[in-house]
Amino acid sequence: MNYESIVNRTVRDIPPSGIRKFFDIVATMKDAISLGVGEPDFVTPWNICESAIYSIEQGQTHYTSNWGNLELRREIARYLFHRCGLTYDPEREIIVTVGASEGIDLALRTLIEPGDEVLIPEPSYVSYSPCVKLAGGVPVGIPTDASVAFRVLPEQLAARITPRTKALILPYPNNPTGGIMERADLEAIAKVLEDTDIMVISDEIYSELTYGGRTHASFASVPGMFERTITLNGFSKAFAMTGWRMGYACAPAPIAKLMCKIHQYTMLCAPAQGQAAATEALRSGFENNYASIARMRDVYDRRRRMMLKAFHDMGLPCFEPLGAFYVFPCIRSTGMNSEEFCEKLLREQKVAAVPGTAFGASGEGYIRCSYATATDKIAEALRRIARFVDAHREA
Amino acid sequence: MSLTQEEMKVLQLVWEDSRIRPADAAVMLGMTEEAVRAAIEKLEREKVIVGYPALINWDKTPVEKVKAVIEVKVTPQRDMGFDAIAARIYRFDEVKAVYLMSGAYDLMLEVQADNLRTLASFVSQKLSTIDNVLSTATHFVLKKYKVDGVILEEDHADGRLAVSP
Numbered sequence: 001m002n003y004e005s006i007v008n009r010t011v012r013d014i015p016p017s018g019i020r021k022f023f024d025i026v027a028t029m030k031d032a033i034s035l036g037v038g039e040p041d042f043v044t045p046w047n048i049c050e051s052a053i054y055s056i057e058q059g060q061t062h063y064t065s066n067w068g069n070l071e072l073r074r075e076i077a078r079y080l081f082h083r084c085g086l087t088y089d090p091e092r093e094i095i096v097t098v099g100a101s102e103g104i105d106l107a108l109r110t111l112i113e114p115g116d117e118v119l120i121p122e123p124s125y126v127s128y129s130p131c132v133k134l135a136g137g138v139p140v141g142i143p144t145d146a147s148v149a150f151r152v153l154p155e156q157l158a159a160r161i162t163p164r165t166k167a168l169i170l171p172y173p174n175n176p177t178g179g180i181m182e183r184a185d186l187e188a189i190a191k192v193l194e195d196t197d198i199m200v201i202s203d204e205i206y207s208e209l210t211y212g213g214r215t216h217a218s219f220a221s222v223p224g225m226f227e228r229t230i231t232l233n234g235f236s237k238a239f240a241m242t243g244w245r246m247g248y249a250c251a252p253a254p255i256a257k258l259m260c261k262i263h264q265y266t267m268l269c270a271p272a273q274g275q276a277a278a279t280e281a282l283r284s285g286f287e288n289n290y291a292s293i294a295r296m297r298d299v300y301d302r303r304r305r306m307m308l309k310a311f312h313d314m315g316l317p318c319f320e321p322l323g324a325f326y327v328f329p330c331i332r333s334t335g336m337n338s339e340e341f342c343e344k345l346l347r348e349q350k351v352a353a354v355p356g357t358a359f360g361a362s363g364e365g366y367i368r369c370s371y372a373t374a375t376d377k378i379a380e381a382l383r384r385i386a387r388f389v390d391a392h393r394e395a
Numbered sequence: 396m397s398l399t400q401e402e403m404k405v406l407q408l409v410w411e412d413s414r415i416r417p418a419d420a421a422v423m424l425g426m427t428e429e430a431v432r433a434a435i436e437k438l439e440r441e442k443v444i445v446g447y448p449a450l451i452n453w454d455k456t457p458v459e460k461v462k463a464v465i466e467v468k469v470t471p472q473r474d475m476g477f478d479a480i481a482a483r484i485y486r487f488d489e490v491k492a493v494y495l496m497s498g499a500y501d502l503m504l505e506v507q508a509d510n511l512r513t514l515a516s517f518v519s520q521k522l523s524t525i526d527n528v529l530s531t532a533t534h535f536v537l538k539k540y541k542v543d544g545v546i547l548e549e550d551h552a553d554g555r556l557a558v559s560p
Contacts, residue, residue, distance in 0.1 A: 019558050026557040036558035126560040175560075298407070302423035309422045352558055374553075 014130045018358030025346055032350040033381040035369040038175065040325070042240040045292050048281045052244075055276035062272060066264040068096025068248070069275050075282035076248050082286070084207060084218040086231065092253040095260050096246070096270045096278070100205045100234035103249035105131050106259040107201045107230045108167070112137040116166035121152045122360030123328075124171045125203070129360075137166065143362035146319040146330060150179030154188040161192075167199040170219055173206035176359045176368035177328045178304075178321020180210055183217040190222045199255075200229045205247070206324040208238040208293050211301045214322050220250075227252055230259075237324075238293055239281040246274040300325050303371035303378055310382040314389045325372045328356065332365040334392050342367055344392075349384040396441060401426060405434040406443065413447040452547045454539065461514045462507045462536040466500040467522070468529040477501060480527050489517045500532070 004012065019036065026032050067073060073090035080086040088094050097103045104127055108118065114136040120128045122141040129139040140160055144150045157168065170189070172181040181189075193200065202219040210216050220229035234247025247270075249259055263269075285293065304321065311318040311329040318329035331341045338355035346352050356363025371378060398406070404424050408415055417435065421428040438444040453460065469480050477495050481502060485493040492505035504522075508514035518533055539547060 017560070019560060023556065023558040032557070034557045037555050038559040039555055041553065041555070298404075302408070305423050305425055306419075354558065354560075358560070 010133055010136075014133060017126060019126075019354050022342060022346065022352055022354065025343075026352045029346075029350060032346070032352055033373070033377050033384070034352040035371075035373060035378070035381055036352040036354045037370050037372055039242040039372060040237060040240040040296065041372045041374060042296055044239065044241050044244070044277070045281075045284075047284055048239060048241070048277045051280035052273040052277040055273055060272050060276060064269045064272055064275060066260055066269055067094070068270055069272075069279065072096055072275050072279045072282075073248075075279055075286075076250075078286065079282050080218075080231075080233075080250065083290075084204070084216065084231075085221040086218050086250070088231075088250045089253065093250055093256050095249045095256060095263055096275060097234075097249050097263065098247070098267055098270050099236065099245040100203060100232045100247035100249075101127060102263070102267065103230075103232040103234075103247055104128065104201070104203065105135075106249055106262050107232065107251070108132055108135040108137065109262055110255060110258045111135075111167050111199055113166070115164060117162060117164045118166060119157065119160055119168040120360075121150075121169070121171060121174070123150075123174075123176055123356055123363035123366070124169070124359055125175050126359060128169050128171070138164070140165075141360060141362065143360075144177070144179070145362065146177075146317070146328075146366075149319060149322075150174060150177035150328075151181055151185050152189060154192045157189060158192050161196065161198065165196075165198055167201055168193070169201045169203065171203045173204075173210060173216070173323025175206065175324050176326050176354065176356065176363065177319075177366075178324050178326045179319075180214060180323040181217065182214065183222070186217055186219050186222050186225075189219075190225050193228065194224060198228065200225065201232065202229055203232045205232065205234050206237050207233060208290075209297060209300060209325060210323045211297070211304060212320070212322050216323075230255060235278050235281055239278075239285075240296065241274075241277065241281065244271075244274045244277055246270060246278045299375075300371060303373075303375055306375070306378060307369060307371050307382065310386065314386050315393075316389065325370055327369045327371060328366050329369070330366055334389060336392070338364055338367055345385065345388050348391075349388045351381045351384045351388075353385075396443070398438075398443070401430065402434045402438065405431055406438055409435065409438075409444060413449075450543060450545055452539075452542075454547075460507050460509060461511050462505070463514060464534045464536065465504040465506055465518065465522070466496075466532040466534075467502040467504060468500050468531075469502060470527045470529060471501075472527065480525070483525055484522065487517065487521060489514070 026034055073094045076094050077088050077090040080088055108131050112135040116137045117140045118132045118137050119140050119142055121144050132139040142152055142156050200219055207216040220226045220231050230251040232249050235241040307327045308318055316329040321327055338357045342353050342355045354368040356366030408420050417428050417431040421431045471477050472479055481493055489506050489508050490504055491507050494503045496503050523531055
């Protein structure tokens with residue numbers, strides 16, 4: 001059977017992930033240190049795990065409401081109110097999803113008509129562009145760079161709006177750059193959008209991880225923007241719960257209703273045990289003023305400074321990331337491109353980083369280094385990278 | 396005593412890793428090395444930091460010690476409360492920790508000795524005979540699982556995919 005000819009062309013033509021190759025090499029290597037991991041190195045706090053175990057013991061092994069348990073949605077509403085200044089109705093505006101990733105898909109499929117354009121800042125997370133294509137849309141990149149701290153500028157946005165522009169994805173704090181958009185930045189974006197029907201999909205999965213005294217600003221909290229915003233968030237980064245696959249999507253009721261239609265026919269509901277765990281995460285977080293998040297953030301912040309200093313000392317320009325858990329140094333001065341740099345670094349010094357190009361063409365010249373790894377391993381990895389950069393500078 | 400936010404951050408870091416070098420701590424906390432040194436000096440001077448021992452799992456060594464937790468009921472003394480009697484007790488070498496407790500007894504001791512006989516003699520000859528000690532209850536420690544927030548035998552293998560988006 002010629003599968004190539006019978007399968008869906010859009011799916012067939014989506015290029016393979018840019019990190020696969022590195023994964024395959026690292027997997028065969030002993031004592032490699034990976035700075036290529038996009039998830040927390042902390043394990044889920046035990047009180048959260050324990051509540052999932054208890055829910056199994058209690059026989060909570062059934063479907064839940066499509067929207068997710070109301071108890072959990074109420075906790076999410078309270079959390080968003082306290083942490084992000086957002087007011088969502090837990091009964092009609094919040095859907096518990098299988099990771100924030102599902103929320104990206106729901107939002108795009110709910111909005112996109114064939115041929116609609118979706119604006120995506122680049123470099124950014126690997127899923128947006130494929131998900132836009134799968135929904136029949138056309139991804140339109142907005143290149144960002146270190147000179148403007150990887151933010152989207154209003155004039156850049158305005159220049160790319162066409163009659164087919166359906167939505168803008170705002171992925172801040174950003175993976176892979178660590179860039180953030182502060183309130184004033186968001187207000188400038190809001191000005192460009194206010195007289196349009198363009199929707200904003202605000203992926204705020206790293207909202208708890210900001211540094212340098214900055215606090216996260218949610219796009220939906222900018223005056224007038226609530227009605228055009230779909231807010232995506234989840235438990236993976238804030239509560240170290242990646243494997244649980246728990247997220248949520250929030251939108252004005254008429255949009256949320258449609259998103260839930262897709263969710264209902266594809267997922268039915270998020271896992272019941274994950275929902276029990278997520279409920280505990282938010283409830284205990286509220287009670288102890290999110291102490292576990294603060295502890296993790298302090299540790300990330302220390303490693304962030306460590307990495308930043310090390311790259312500066314190596315002579316690699318590195319913009320100061322104020323969010324997420326990545327550092328995104330520029331490696332152009334070595335004369336190598338991103339992919340070459342990462343492949344040689346891995347083979348010669350056994351350190352895995354991810355080439356910036358895995359996150360869009362504008363990531364060329366950069367590499368992503370995650371500091372979600374034990375501090376002593378980071379220190380050793382940085383020593384190896386310094387040796388690597390030195391060796392190739394002389395050559 | 397009042398500590399600044401920076402001093403608290405230094406303290407936290409030293410608590411997690413007492414071997415940390417001031418230069419590294421300075422980078423991690425965004426402070427100057429001098430400020431870190433000054434903070435550590437102040438914390439030592441004010442007896443906030445009172446020592447830098449390592450956390451050791453003695454069960455993995457050839458050292459065979461007998462450890463016990465002892466509940467002690469005492470009669471508090473006029474003007475001195477429990478402090479004087481606690482001082483009588485904590486000066487013994489065998490006594491590794493002393494806590495004043497609420498509830499059914501007054502003092503809790505962590506005691507360690509080379510062998511059972513030494514420990515028994517400490518309890519019967521030294522501890523019980525102190526004036527104002529009304530009664531004791533000794534519980535032997537069979538195994539330590541977690542000490543000062545550290546799980547002693549936990550496997551720290553990284554279960555994550557080596558590279559992920």
